[in-house]
Amino acid sequence: MRKNGVDMDLQLAGRRAFISGSTRGIGYAIAAELADEGADVVVNGRDEAGVRAALAGLGERGSGPGHRGIVGDLGDAADAARVLAELDAMGEVDILVNNVGVFELSEFAEVDDARWLRTFEVNVMSGVRLARHLLPGMLDRGWGRIVGVGSESGVNVPVDMVPYGVTKAAMIALGNGLAKHTRGTGVTVNTVLGGPCDSDGVRASVAAVAAAHGVSESAMRASIIGQNRTSLLGRFIEPAEIARLVAYLASPLASATNGAAVRADGGVLTAML
Structure with a gap:
């Protein structure tokens, strides 16, 4: 598709993509990038006004029949089940981007169990629920992409964001484990490690x-x-800079990248690998 006057086709025309937590920020930037590449995008957020605004922003991007939205809190098991039922009614999902997440600056000793569990439900279990539902269909069809929007904080856990860092580490592990279910197929599962965005x-x-x-x-x-x-x-880092890497990993061009944690961290991580 067209990128600032330069032809770059990621071969995503006609693919359907669901991006969790995509009404603003990195999630919205990913939705816009995939739409520009010709994918049919389904955005998600916790309130109807945000979803409507995101769809209005996407406008006429892309060449597909149109983009859609689903309101729902994926950190709640019952609401996530309803979201998945609505998603099923829209047809097959080729690309899942697990983006939704929460974070806060906090002293470790002051974070109670309820806040820990809420962080885990949103940052980890949302992706578990979505992948558990959508991965089998991808494997049956022989093609699909799951991309987790992680963070360098999952590798180098910040002292004032321990729950966030722990859940982002779990997200990396989830992607690595799911990728092992895709052996010999056209399905891949990868995680993007974003930096300060x-x-x-x-x-x-x-x-x-x-x-x-x-x-x-x-x-x-x-x-x-x-x-x-x-x-x-x-x-x-600008959200669009992370979105471009996600779009590449979601494309057929990234067929040899699987089970990886790929950096878009701006050089924050110091290890060579």
Whole structure:
């Protein structure tokens, strides 16, 4: 498809993609990227207004019959079952992007069981429920893609985001384990390790921390990146930069990449592998 005047066909025309948590931020950027590549996109969010806004933003992107949306909280088992029933009614899903996630800055000792369990339900069990339902059909048809939107925090767990880091580590393990079910098929399962990203959630967190310290948001952003000496970008990553890697892994062109944790971390992780 067209990319800023350059032809780059990821061969996604006619594929149906479901992206969890895709009404804004990285999820929406992924939905837009896949739509631009010709996929029929199904967006998801927890409120109807957000889903409607996302669909309006996608507009006439792509060449398929149209994009759709499903409202639902995938961190709730009953609501997730309803979402999957609605998704089944739309037809086969070729591409699953497990993007939905929650995080917060917190002291480890202050995080109670309820917050731990909610983080695990959203960040891990949402992907488990979706993959458990959709992977068998992909295997039967002989083609499919599952891409988890993970984080470098799953490899290098932040001291002030332990629940988030632990659940992102679990997400990497989930992708690796699911990939072993795809041996000899046209189905792949991979995880993208994003780095510090200029998403809606991160911007809100930066604003809150800046206000608490009595400094400007721009000064706080510069301080956060400056403290991270291994960020080779020297800036926050744009959601679209992560979305492009997800789109590639969701395409037939990435057929030899399976069971991998692929980085879009801006050079934050220091290990060679």
